[in-house]
Amino acid sequence: MALCVALCALMLALTLAGCAPDPDDAGLAGQPPEPVATINSVDGPVWLGAPPTAVTIDNETLDEISRAVVPLRARGCGPVSNGTAFAVASGLLIGAAHVIAGASAVEIDVVAGESATAVSFPVEVVGFSEARDLALLRTAAPVPPLGVDRGRLGAITAVLGYPAGASLEVSPARIEHYVYASGLWGDGTRRRVYVLAADVRAGQSGGPLVDQQGSVVGVAFAAVPGLADIGFALNRDELMGFLVSSGVEARIDYLGRTVVRAKPEELREVPNGRCALR
Numbered sequence: 592m593a594l595c596v597a598l599c600a601l602m603l604a605l606t607l608a609g610c611a612p613d614p615d616d617a618g619l620a621g622q623p624p625e626p627v628a629t630i631n632s633v634d635g636p637v638w639l640g641a642p643p644t645a646v647t648i649d650n651e652t653l654d655e656i657s658r659a660v661v662p663l664r665a666r667g668c669g670p671v672s673n674g675t676a677f678a679v680a681s682g683l684l685i686g687a688a689h690v691i692a693g694a695s696a697v698e699i700d701v702v703a704g705e706s707a708t709a710v711s712f713p714v715e716v717v718g719f720s721e722a723r724d725l726a727l728l729r730t731a732a733p734v735p736p737l738g739v740d741r742g743r744l745g746a747i748t749a750v751l752g753y754p755a756g757a758s759l760e761v762s763p764a765r766i767e768h769y770v771y772a773s774g775l776w777g778d779g780t781r782r783r784v785y786v787l788a789a790d791v792r793a794g795q796s797g798g799p800l801v802d803q804q805g806s807v808v809g810v811a812f813a814a815v816p817g818l819a820d821i822g823f824a825l826n827r828d829e830l831m832g833f834l835v836s837s838g839v840e841a842r843i844d845y846l847g848r849t850v851v852r853a854k855p856e857e858l859r860e861v862p863n864g865r866c867a868l869r
Contacts, residue, residue, distance in 0.1 A: 662753040667695030668866035673756035675798035682855035687797035693866030717858035718837030739849040742808035752795030764789030791822030
């Protein structure tokens, strides 16, 4: 079973980002009025407050998001590995690489028809990045894509996912900090991530971090073992860079809007790593 905490050891060596492409998501949001936890970084402590108790997303928007977020299962490395995936274009899903690493069969469940019956669809791996912990999955399932936007420090957001492969949960989250994360094991891992005041749990890896307008602003992939209510999400730049490296046309236009265009049928299947990555 793949845990959201599977890669947290990589996250504990943090470097605060001195600058970022988007001025609203650089650096620190500052010490919260009542910090409940800290993480030591090479540039000093990173403070985190308690997660928000609620996030305001209107029902229509939440319904749209829910149709675009699906449970992800991987088989072939012992116990079934559960995670979450979401659509970024017609026929293409984003998931966490560590959830599907080494798997011989990967599938999603999609609720179809008026009976609300879940139907399983196989997916093909057409993009895989161990360094970013992202996977691009091709599917014939009718999953509507979500828009992508930039995150903002201090914003109240939500992580959507399927803890333990069960029902969809919406976990309120606040973007506390923007950092570079380096691996403790000397593997050269370096990611641009958000530190979240949020309860990110097993099965939510690969789930979208969405703002109150329903746009994806990050991808949840890890939590800190032993410290409650601290999670991590890759930011928009990491997601966009991964899409481009996987052969998808992804860019930010002159108005700051994210544009994703893809022809899934033209993408080739790629290896999906080793079971040891889980």
